[in-house]
Amino acid sequence: MARIGNIDLGEFPLLLAPMEDVSDPPFRAVCKENGADLMYTEFISSEGLIRDAIKSRQKLDIFDYERPIGIQIFGGDEDAMAMSAKIVDATNPDLLDINFGCPVKKVVCKGAGAAVLKDLDLMVRLTKACIRSTSLPVTIKTRLGWDHDSRNIEEVVERMQDIGVQAISIHGRTRMQLYKGDADWTLIGKIKNNPRIHIPIFGNGDIDTPEKALEYRNRYGVDGIMIGRAAIGYPWIFREIKHYMATGEILPPPTIAERLGACRKHLQGSVMWKGEKLGILEMRRHYASYLKGLSHVKEFRTRLVSTDSLNHIEDIFGEIARQYAEMQPA
CATH class of the missing domain: 3.20.20.70 (Aldolase class I)
Incomplete structure (x- = not known):
């Protein structure tokens, strides 16, 4: 102990x-x-x-x-x-x-x-x-x-x-x-x-x-x-x-919904703690890691790091959820 x-x-x-x-x-x-x-x-x-x-x-x-x-x-x-x-x-x-x-x-x-x-x-x-x-x-x-x-x-x-x-x-x-x-x-x-x-x-x-x-x-x-x-x-x-x-068992990897849920919670916490402008800005360094292993995700990642709008970010999350809904992360 x-x-x-x-x-x-x-x-x-x-x-x-x-x-x-x-x-x-x-x-x-x-x-x-x-x-x-x-x-x-x-x-x-x-x-x-x-x-x-x-x-x-x-x-x-x-x-x-x-x-x-x-x-x-x-x-x-x-x-x-x-x-x-x-x-x-x-x-x-x-x-x-x-x-x-x-x-x-x-x-x-x-x-x-x-x-x-x-x-x-x-x-x-x-x-x-x-x-x-x-x-x-x-x-x-x-x-x-x-x-x-x-x-x-x-x-x-x-x-x-x-x-x-x-x-x-x-x-x-x-x-x-x-x-x-x-x-x-x-x-x-x-x-x-x-x-x-x-x-x-x-x-x-x-x-x-x-x-x-x-x-x-x-x-x-x-x-x-x-x-x-x-x-x-x-x-x-x-x-x-x-x-x-x-x-002794390996858990299955997180689903797309879990990935986006954690990313969303992280973003919301960042905005609450740092304010909207800085919270969004400093969250950009994390998107690549949360989305790592997803095929053809570069376009979404580029859009996420290019916007200053929480609503726009949420829209992109929604698009990612729909596109990868049937896929398991690599």
Whole structure:
């Protein structure tokens, strides 16, 4: 049974990864509905929170139906991280997560995200500053190391556990790999089987089918799996994995009606949370994923990303429903 503080996550939880410009409340809502056990906000800049940046503050929005949920922050300055942890604490999520894994240049160049893997003493100081500043359980998400020659994740986990971190999610790539190549779970499994480690260890990277989820659970012994890109436009991945683990059976893929229903709910949530103009605009990045695998869908997709009218979008959904009514997704 996986537990973080007083949070009971069940026997083998499935976590929705925090993804920039993806893991907002509308997206989280459709993932929760389909079985995500623990979710996180998009990562939030500690400096942005302190400056009261509108976009950073908006990312603090969480809702009771999402629980348990964690708010994730990043930064490279102890004082800023401590103050951000206090701000997060006041919003009352279920946990505070620290991002020590983001590989993108704009984050790394600020000495944050995966850059902290090059200075474990700094990682300890930043994490201690957060732990001292919040009453919430503190967890971290990180990677195997900076590059292949400095894969220091074993030391990271031991030092983080020793200062009070209550769970760790590990992406099976180094920072230099970005998202290229295959995720290497061997070190994740080695950490989980280290008798000194007693906190939950969650594996992340390349889990995109129920069969792979079960295989990796059995092979590496992790306490749960974090899913990121495979859930974009396909929130059913959570229910499919749970069903397969429980029964050994593969669920049929979502019908056209289910695809359009989730896409519509996502769009409606986006408009309610961001306003009509921005909600429609930011939803455009998701249509291709929701409609993936449908033959000859390019025309519909092009029209969806070209209109600013909710009514027009609904008309296009109706056309898609009629055209593909007798088809099962590929």
